[in-house]
Amino acid sequence: MKLIYKAPDTMTEKDTTYCPGCPHGIAHRLISESLEEMNLVKKTVIVWPVGCSVFGYYFIGTDAVEAAHGRACAMATGIKRVHPESFVMTYQGDGDLASIGIAETVHAAARGEKITTIFINNGNYGMTGGQMAPTTLIGQVTTTTPYGRKPEANGFPMHVPEMLATLDGPAYVARAALDSPQHIIQAKKFIQKAFSAQAKRLGFSIVELVSTCPTNWKMTPVESMERARKEVLPVFPIGEFRVIKGVE
């Protein structure tokens, strides 16, 4: 028999704590495959966030630390500065990164910290039961925007890569999506470019991954992918927003 698919060795055997149809698993696989293909696994420290992926260290088998909510980029900075040989990556949700942790994120980017951030945009706070996130779309109903997100009351969705791309520190800034096979293949390319930016010590790198949250969106996995495509991607378009020379 020919082996046509196997889980990356870096992923552990443990069942994940994610809901059925949640793309966190896809993101974990892309990261694991990329770390393996780029021979980074043994050098890697992943800084995990507070959010649904809080137990990520059970699923991706690298060295790992668990940051306080929002502080991953600061913790990663601390590690990278004293251990420049380590490959240091943060994995963060939109609440963790763009709400409580936006200061740490922006400053790590501005400093050109040689770390990589994988940023999962699922449009709400999954872990705590579906509250508004900075990425929640206008009109979207969440448990803390029961009447739909209104600009007058809750402001506007934040476009993190577009913001960070205005800084001089980042080497690579991109957004990809996890809603279709083509987009997933492209997401992996973007992740590898981000990893290479760190490996070559070019500066800060970040890839936002437009994801879904079937449970809190109260949709089937397929419906949620469709919503991501039809409603989220027009607001959060796929693209590379900053690629400095040397990134490949």
Add this chain to the structure above:
Amino acid sequence: MEKGVVISGFGGQGVMLAGELLAETGKEEGKFVTFLPSYGPEMRGGTANCHVIISDEEIASPIIDHPEAAIILNLPSLDKYEPLMKEDGLIIINKSIVPKEVKRTDVKILQVKAQEVARDLGNEKTMNLILLAAYVEIEKPVSIEGLKKALRTFLTGRKETLIEVNEKAINKGIEIAREFLGVK
């Protein structure tokens, strides 16, 4: 009078609804009431449970360490609560998916193929009410009329159509309880 019951099963079996309904009935009848859903380490491991206490006096701890009555909807719940039951306590079991026999001989056991019975009534989801009504009929923490009245305040709007089948479920529960008690 102070009566406590633990209702335990999978999420989706109507555990919380049954407990809330009982608590609401108690409140409407002017009793002291506590409803405590699973908390802390209880939340793990395949069971969702709630502790409901109905009393004539102010209730101290809302936690039931040793149930005098338990409505058991799935197997993990039986494994968990059988050893904890008070002597002479009452275990009402959803026999449809808990075929196991109770080992303890110092407790009262009522086994009901609740899912089948509920299906015959036209809605399998009413099995929680069948068992709850059986409990109420046997232990009488609240009145059956009160239970039916509370049910109507729960099922409003689009759910109003469910009142009939749920009332049938309550009546069925009473019937089962009376048979168990040997009354006609």
Add this chain to the structure above:
Amino acid sequence: MGEKILMKGSEAIAEAAIRAGAMAFYGYPITPQNETPEYFSRRMPELGRTYLQAESEVAAINMVYGAACTGTRVITTSSSPGISLMQEGFSYIANSDVPCVVVNAMRGGPGLGDIAPAQADYFQATKGGGHGDYHSIVLAPHTVQEQCDMMYDAFDLADKYRIMVVVLVDGLLGQMMEPVEFKDWADVKSYKTPDWATVGQGERSNRNIITSLEILPEDLEKMNLKLQEKYRTIEEIEVRFEEYKMDDAEYVITAFGTTARIAKTSVNMARKEGIRVGIIRPITLYPFPYAVIEKRVNQVKFFFDVEMNAGQMLEDVRLGVNGKKPVYFYGRLGGMVPTAEEIYTAFKKQIGG
């Protein structure tokens, strides 16, 4: 007073705060109290009041600080890790003499810990937590009804003393449902902007400045002494506690919040066996009811303190007992909740039973 409504603690506390006159809520989601901000997010817009999800607890408490400076009844709710982040704000609020209410639904710690009920933030709440010599009034309800009634007291005390009032609860109280009867709505239309509030000088003859900065030590000392004076007044007149079956007690259990409620069952178990034990339940954790402990010292053989932590209120009980009688302790950690039987067994061991 109205009819009794069966409500979840975490929602009832929001409704009570709203009826007690909370005009603004700022907060950030955290388990096990997400139902509270979610409830505010539904109700506050309905009433034309302010609800805002802040970007963090650091921001939330500073939003509270801002609103408090305008003399508006303002509240935030959170749980232990979020409360840790607010400590800087608490300290500023204390030295600015502005009123606000903070609810902490304590969970297992330290660090991220877990989301189960705990009482391990007693030190943080009662002994400061932030920097500097300050106190907040700390209230600890043990039933859903008491918690609702207390929200009115919390706002009144906050306004009366221009101080932060902390209401310490836990996830067990938040998750459980009990019938509650709400007190009448506070007459918010009658609230006037206090003369110290920073809302623009308007017709006032003087400018108002609210600051916690006083760069000259001799001036800062004066400012501190004024704060201390306020704390002495509070210690004198705002102490609250409950004594449960203490009249003939030979032993006393000390406990607060959920633990006290569970211990009441333990006491009833003991009394069935003829053991005369009662409970002293501090309701204000700051100011702590040292006097009632002192009063009972001669009456009882020992004190038995029970908490969901490693022994925090224990230190205050010991201060009250002042070495005159033994003080024993039983605690569960990390979000474990003791059962009534467990407490009784541990207690009985001390009487040699």
